[in-house]
Amino acid sequence: MRLRRSPAALVAAIAAVVIALTGCGADSQAAAGEPGEKFTLRIGVIGSGNRLTGPVGYLHDKSALVPLLADAGVGGVEVFSFPNGPDLNQALVAGELDLATYGDTPALVARGAGQPTRLIAQAAVGLDAAIVTKKGGPGSLQELAGRKIATQTGSYMHRYLLGALTDAKIEPKEIVHIYASDIEAALERGDVDAAAVPAANVEALRYKSYPVIDTLAVDHPQYRGTSATVVTETFLGEHAGFVKTWQAAQVEATRQAKASWDEYLSFAVDVGGFASDIVRKTTLEEQLPDTPFTDEGLTLLEGTKRFLVQQGFVRKDFAVDDWIAPEARG
Structure with a gap:
């Protein structure tokens, strides 16, 4: 069965991607600064309050994220929250963000519409x-x-x-x-x-x-869902070495979260807005991979992409392996 329901928000986001593709480079370069200079990393997330979630958010909440990214030239982090993926995609293609960490579905839809992003990590696998x-x-x-x-x-x-x-x-x-x-x-x-x-x-x-x-x-x-952490190709071209630095920070953040699980859950309660018993029941260690990519995560991602192509939400099929940034492999 083919469900012919291209939601208005999703269609609008795809249209915005196609229209804006040719005009996003200059703004992104201005925000990033010249090579070698410290810059503020602009991150897009789904949620509210302009706060990072997950282990990376936990680290950032303790003012421990930026020091781990300093070798890549990051001097600060600015977080922008969006109510859903299509809205975030529009900001990403407009050059208003450098990096986004959100659900795999909107990330795949954007890439299939021609948005120039590269996948650098999956921070969560097996979302329920x-x-x-x-x-x-x-x-x-x-x-x-x-x-x-x-x-x-x-x-x-x-x-x-x-x-x-x-x-x-x-x-x-x-x-x-x-x-x-x-x-x-x-x-x-x-x-x-x-x-x-x-x-x-x-x-x-x-x-x-x-x-x-x-x-x-x-x-x-x-x-089951996974998350996708993507960067724009413009940003990637200007910041050699960033991918490995980000991946190392994600791995360290996950390690610290699992080592201090009760403290991490308290952070998740604070940032998520749900009661403590709900957060403790639905926040699972096994959903947080210890490496930037896992076989399970990539298998789920490929299955989601294939389904979205069949349903017409991904306009043009592509290989997930080609989407992954070269520096992110291994």
Whole structure:
């Protein structure tokens, strides 16, 4: 089954990528500065509060990230939060960011639209989600046929939802874009019958007795999400050695997070906005790889890319191996 639902936000982002490709270099060069000078690394993330999450965010929160990046010329870090991947992609292609760390789905869509990025790491592998329904609503995946379903379009949850429906040969009435933070209100009002949301949101909704009818990691593990850390090709050309420096910082951040797990979880509670018991249940050490790339992470990434090509969300197919920056290999 081919679901012909190119969400407006995703389509707009792709269009912005194509239009802006020829005009982003000068702004990026101005922000980066001359070779050898200290510069401020501009990082785009998904979330709020302009804060880095994950182990790298944990390190940055302790003022320990910039020193690890100093050898690459980084004198400071500025973080910009975006509500979803398509919005971040527009800022990246406009030359307003140097690096982005976000979900694999929007990163793949952008690359497939011709956005000149290079993949340098995966900071998280095996991200979970689930399909939650309104109270008294559909009781199974099959009962979603002809129903209205919400998700955050352009996300790994969106990819999971489409994959689960396709595998079950289910045709919903409509898939609509709603941010994960607004899903509960939509379910409460009956605006939608079900929604695909991240693991932490699932637990928050489960606590309030919203039924969970399908779980990504249990029912469709091949669709688990990963993160993608990408840099622009312009930035990469101006900062030789940055990739290895960033990868080393990510590895060290993960090591420190796992070595001080309770402290890391406290950071995750602070930055995530969820209750401590939810964060502790959904933040898993095994989702944080000890190396920049793993076989599992690349396998999941390839599967996501292949599905997005089949669905038409990735306009032009490409090899993941060609997307990875040469300096990032090994």
